[in-house]
Every structure is written in C-alpha cells, then in structure tokens.
Amino acid sequence: MSTKTYRQMPSFMGVAAGSTATLSLPIGVSYDQLYITYSGVTLAQMTGIRVVANGKPFMRLDSGERLDTLNVFDGRAAADGVIALDFTRFGLRTRAAEELTTLGTGLRSADTKAVEVSTLTVEIDIAAGASAPALSARALQSPPQALGYIKHLRVFNYSPSASGEFEISDIPKGHLFNKVHFASADINSLRIERDRFVVFERNAAENQLIQSDGVRVPQSGIFTYDPTEQGNGGEMLETRGVQDLRFMLEMSAGGSVPVIVESIAPLI
16 A cells, blocks of 8 residues: 655745745645645635646635635535645545545656646735735645546636526536535525436535535535535546536525536646
8 A cells, every 4th residue: 555645845935915825846746635834814815726737727716715615515624724725535435536636746657648747836826915924835645646637626706696597507518527616605406407407406405414414514605516425436427528517506696606616637
C-alpha cells in the first residue's frame, strides 16, 4: 500500500490586501488535499479561489466561504484558521472511489495523448479590506501517478425574477456531474431532465432528509443535487453525448442563484 506524506509547501507570493496570492505547487507527486492556514483575512475576504494546471483553471470558486460550505456538506469540520482544498472526493464508502480524482503529476502516461501536468498553481484573491493577510499551506501527497480524471469546480450565476418555475438549460455538458449546488434558500423543489427524461425530482424537505440519512451534512440556504449522497462513488450524472440537460427550479421568490457544479473529467 502506498504511503501518503504531509509536507510543507513553498511560500505564497503576492500576499497582500487587494492582491492575488499565488502558490506554485511542486511537480512530481500526486495531490490529495491542500490545507491552507490563514490569518489577517477572513474566508469572505478570499473573494476568488482558482486551481490552475498548465495555465488552465479547472477549479474556480467565488469565495473562501463557499469552499467552506462545500467542505462541511461533504462531512468535513468547518474551517477555523485552516481550510481544506480537496482534490479527492471526501466521504465516500471506498478508498478507490475517493481517490479516483487524485491529482497526479510528474509521471508520464502510457497513453501518449494524455495531458501531463507541467505547472500547478493555486490563486487566492484577497479583498482590499483584509487587515494583515498571511497564508501558508501543507499538502497531503501520495506517490507519482499519471494524470487521469480530476475534479472540476465551476460557478454559474442566475437571477430568477420572480417565484415559480425557473429553467436552467445552458450549463456546459460533457463531464460526469458529481454534485450540483444551488445556493438559494428560496428553492422549493428541483427536477432534472436529461434528453426529456426525468432523472431526479425532489422537494427541499425530501432532499435534506435523504442526504442526512446518507453521508452528507445538508447546509442551510443550499439545495444540493448529489448522486453520491449514499457514499456510492460510481453514482454520477453522465452528460457526455447528452443533447438536452435541464434543471427546473421551483422558486418561492426571485433573486440570485449561484450554481456550483462539481464534475469529473480529464484536464483538457
């Protein structure tokens, strides 16, 4: 069995209020989690978080608070001076399912067409109001492996104008959808249609109960669609080859609805 190691990472560069702090991660190992220690800056003052491989962002979040909420939903402890950035899928019932998306660097794939990671960075935007920001990081690493399927995070913003049914049909397809978080307390129910077939339909109370009985910790003000809610890592929403994908929200009021899509795909 391979041995994981917990190592100090290089220093962040550009850590200052109103700036973007950048961490260059060493190549040649595989990354399971990154633990970021912070002070002099709140999670809300981390106004953007990106993970970039070969110059291509594959994880984007709009705040440290958002990352913390997603972590707690998965069953992690809330951040308190340290926050986890997870490249694996936490809380599943088998190690193989969790480690499917381990971020491999430094090992050539047998498939000569596969993308290999040559640069890997983490970028954190710091609000101008931060008092005296300081950041450092340690990583949980495993031995080198070829880059395979990785976890992507993307944020899309919508604004229903009133109560009633609101349809979202323009989220890009092609990935395996692992979770979709709808950040609004005004969602009564969700229906998902894939090529005109209903693949999911629940109200908010049903969703919260079922996920609480599984491996998740539902969060206030968020309706999460999670095929892995019972801990079965193979349960995902396939969108490759799908012509039409619609998320139908029944809203109790209008307002902002950020949608955070966690999906699995290669680095393209």
